[in-house]
Amino acid sequence: MLITEYRIDLVILALRTILPLEHPADTTLRYFFKNERIGSNERELVAETVFGVLRHRLLLEHACAGNASRDKFPANPTVSGSGREATPPAPDAAQHRVGAATPRRMALAYLLRFGGYNLRELEPVLKHGEKEWLATVKGVKIEELPLSVQAELPEWLVEKMRASYSDDDILTLGKSMQQVAPLDIRVNTLLAKREDVLQQLHDKKIEATATPYSPIGIRLKEKIPLNKDALFTEGKVEVQDEGSQLLGFLLAPKRNDMVVDFCAGAGGKTLMLSALMNSQGRLYAMDVSEKRLANLKPRLKRSGASNIQPMLISHENDLKVKRLAGKIDRVLVDAPCSGLGTLRRNPDLKFRQSPNSVAELTVKQAAILASASRLLKKGGRLVYATCSILPEENQHIVQAFLAAHPDFVLRPAGVVLQQQKIALDAGDYLELRPHLHSTDGFFAAVLERI
DSSP, X not given: OOOOHHHHHHHHHHHHHHTTOSSOHHHHHHHHHHHHOOOHHHHHHHHHHHHHHHHTHHHHHHHTTTTTTTTTSOSSOOOOSSOOOOOOOOOOHHHHSTTOOOHHHHHHHHHHHTSSOOHHHHGGGOOTTXXXXXXXXXXXXXXXSOHHHHHTOOHHHHHHHTTTSOHHHHHHHHHHHTSOOOEEEEEOTTTOOHHXXXXXXXXXXXXXXXXXXXXXXXXESSOOOGGGSHHHHTTSEEEOOHHHHHHHHHHOOOTTOEEEETTXXXXXXXXXXXXXXXXXXXEEEEESOHHHHHHHHHHHHHHTOOSEEEEEOSSTTOHHHHHTTTOEEEEEEEOOOOOGGGTXXXXXXXXXXXXXXXXXXXXXXHHHHHHHHTTEEEEEEEEEEESOOOGGGTHHHHHHHHHHOTTEEEEOHHHHHHHTTXXXXXXXXXXXXXXXXXXXXXXXXXXXXX
16 A cells, blocks of 8 residues: 555554553544544554554664653553543654654554565655664664563563563564464354355355364454454354353353353353353353443344343342352353453553553452352352463462362363363363464363362
8 A cells, every 4th residue: 555644644643542552442543533534445554553553562662762752652551431532642842852752753663664665665755864764773683672572562571471481482472462363253053054154255255264173163364344244244153262262162061051151241252152052041141341241232132042141240249149159050250351362452451451450450350250159059160261371360360269269179171172072282271372372362270169
């Protein structure tokens, strides 16, 4: 796509709006597009550049003069609770300061280093002195930079990871998180079969393959506007990462079970559990957010599932939860977490989380797991899961829970997957990584009440 002054100005405006990171980047970008009303080509360029800058922000800041931008865009801003969108910072003297990592410089550096443009293609939009500066950006040798910059992970996160990962592992994982995630979809087995959906996609000349682990997953080579496709509108497919699909197979609910999805959110996993149960038994979709549960309603209508009961709870010890204590066969706890396993999709999260926010989450995770465990019958199964790569949100939570609850045991995730005829090499826990499994970073533990 030809880079024009109009297009580069749009990219810069979007970056000015998003880089303070007062709200999730995808939400802010959605509002930006709503306000700007620009063409599809420009939208594509803006979205790719914004998320590209977020993926490679540490290198770009270094190339644009190290930490010069940090006064302007704090790495861990306080997220406003007002619900209002961030007001774009006005251009000021810092924007023109020599060597500052301004939105303009970040955009140009990204387009040259990662966006597939050369200096000659960018030259028509460059200002005085920028061509010479960009030539130096091109020459930055990433292998000579600190580990946090090479891995594109903030220093605090690298230090946390060093407790359980080698530097080589941190670098490998960090590089894998810089890649763009594929689009995984789950076939709704209440309405369709995977081979039929694959055939329909191939008939539309859409490149798609069966996922290697989930027997009901499909991976699309390129992202398509799926929400307009008949397969989606008729409820035959839902967007769901393959790693997330595997959680349902770890829980393995039976047809007439009583099941609780304890942190149901918008219900992606709930719908999958319903399909695994052939829409029989009873399935409670619990969440503390009325808005998230409301988002489940249109999905539920499309899916053909009839055994799901959405249940709004005020907190994990709600009376509605207590009434079901000891009555439930299966409980899924997809706990609120840092989301650091999803950086391929949400690269802004690494700048929106902090050691303090992770510490707060671990308290919440322990409380939720303890409360959800009371729902189980003897012999019942609970799956505790996060999309985090940090042991303190994962193994440490499970080990502390088991130490405090002698009536629970850990069932090896690898064995449970084998029972489901899923050929994935896992030990006591399911630990998924982008560079090993082509999924988001996921963790899951299978607990059983004895």
